[in-house]
Amino acid sequence: MSQTSDQMELREAEIVAHYPVALALLQGFDHAPRIGKAEVAAAPERSSGIGTRRRFRTTTPGLVTRRSVPTGAVQLMATIEGADDDDALISAVQATVLTALRRAVSIALAVAENYASVSRLGDLKRANLEGALPAARKAEFAELLAAEALITLYVFANATAYLLSTHQSETIVEVGEVEEVLTDNGQTALHGALWELDRDIETHAPDDVHLVACVAAYAEALMEKVSLRAQTAPRLEAFLTASWHVEADDFTVQGFSPASKAKSSTLTMTFKKPHEVVGNHIAKYQAMKLAKMLMAYDFGRRLNPFAELGGFIFTFMGDGKPGTGKTTLIQMMAGLLNDYCQVAGYPFRYQNLSTDNIDSYQGKSGQNAKAFINNVLDPSVIGFGTIDDIDQLAGKRGDRQSSAGQLEITAVLMESFAGANTVVRGNCTFGMFSNYPENVDDALRQRAGARFLVDGPQTREDYIDILYLLMGKNHDIPLGAHEVFSAQEIKKAVAASFDSHSRPHEPGLMEVFDRVDAQIGTLDTIAKLGTYLKAIQEADERFTGRAIKNITDAVKVRAMDFELPDEWMEDPELFLFRDYDTKKSMISELRVPITVDMVVQEINRYADSEFRYADKSDEVAIDAMVRDFGRQEEAKKRWLGGKA
Structure with a gap:
């Protein structure tokens, strides 16, 4: 090194x-x-009979x-x-x-x-x-x-x-x-x-x-x-x-940065191969790309060329219904990083922040969250930190149901992911996952630079593939007219997924898109794209400047719309062990030009997620108010009946 x-x-x-x-x-x-x-x-x-x-x-x-x-x-x-x-x-x-x-x-x-x-x-x-x-x-x-x-x-x-x-x-x-x-x-x-x-x-x-x-x-x-x-x-x-x-x-x-021994964490999880992740094409593709991006980190310079060139994903959020594959996605990415690091001889550290870290003692939950962040940020290792079910772990400010410990964790995560002292070296990434992202604090959710919709299998071919995968080999049922996992061919599936975002998916955003399109025509200039963004903000005031930054970061990721060749991961001498400037030059040669289609697709992808969260959040709030009104009405009837 x-x-x-x-x-x-x-x-x-x-x-x-x-x-x-x-x-x-x-x-x-x-x-x-x-x-x-x-x-x-x-x-x-501390306890009876033991002096201090x-x-x-x-x-x-x-x-x-x-x-x-x-x-x-x-x-x-x-x-x-x-x-x-x-x-x-x-x-x-x-x-x-x-x-x-x-x-x-x-x-x-x-x-x-x-x-x-x-x-x-x-x-x-x-x-x-x-x-x-x-x-x-x-x-x-x-x-x-x-x-x-x-x-x-x-x-x-x-x-x-x-x-x-x-x-x-x-x-x-x-x-x-x-x-x-x-x-x-x-x-x-x-x-x-x-x-x-x-x-x-x-x-x-x-x-x-x-x-x-x-x-x-x-x-x-x-x-x-x-x-x-x-x-x-x-x-x-x-x-x-x-x-x-x-x-x-x-x-x-x-400087004033803590040193730590480059120790790998002992992983006991069951790793998954990419073909075992059925559906979720964009999420799978970006997770595979991100795993290889992390391996470009230069331990001598303590910087990743992707972090300097743009397109590095420091934080991301994966959301979807229960059972759609969020845990499988984590197992796949952790498995890829573990295998790559073993080949290169790099220390790899995986940590998950769970509900066990919420403590009843004041300040302890925040300390636990800070220790989690620091362990993953350690510049002497390749780090992958996950926060599963973040809606249960991090409290939503203003929500009376959020405990003091949950709010402490929210504050630590917000400061760590986009605070004044946040330094992105490119040696680690943090993934937040939730079945109910609408329950995550708005400001914390917007600190997720990338959005992965984890919606599970969608097509007929996806359902055949997942059935074939989960059935295993201990049966004699014929496959029938189907080519196993051909629908999971990543490049073809991802291209189709990105193309589908040329138009919005959420009804509220579709209305904004069609109105802007009717007024100014095809979105083919910076001015027209900015007009579309302003129209989105007028429809949803939570669509702020941070959202624009996240979109432009996602566009830069698309400019890096390539996977580092597998042979670079298999033979470290080809890429991983090269000096920083050589790695940066090799990556630069693979970059693709940014196009209008990329920008429109990324605006729609990000805005779709915000509208999806907002609609769910509003529905949850309305349902809660309806229940409250119903309880008040019933209480009033009982009170009047008892008085009579």
């Missing part, structure tokens, strides 16, 4: 040189807290006592070694945590040192030590020191979470918000962070399992707090425009 041109190797000698300082910090230092509370309150009892605070014990065999340290003293090594009650020996887990912390502190100090050398901070530090710092440079010096502090904290937390990621269990520890974030300079920042970590371990780590969970949770919370601070902090350009790679740990520092 090639490295990006701005990626530098953080040499092992640079890291090891900081080991003595890192070890001294773990052994002990004094720190007077400025923001955090000096005293740690006892955590609430462990006893501290010395590492000297035979001598059991409580720790007595001066006020403000931090002895993180002793605190960690005491995280197992009465065991006088240091455990393997404790040694692992200490090793990871020493390594993380050393990496952070080495990166901060690199930052000082590439920015003006190194020169200003020397001038300050010599007493020759000009008064005019003091403000700049303070800003650079604050930037160094943020960098040191983030790299420390990032490396800690990364190094402990393979040692985590299912145990979860809630450490709360990080408070002691100091930005005087890198060393002071580390003092504050290690002081707070020491207090969290005292409170939340009665044993080795909770120790790992506590340290990892603190690292994640610290990263989140620092990255928010960094959004408005000056003097960070030298850090943000470069990256450092630690070969021994395969750890990359790339």
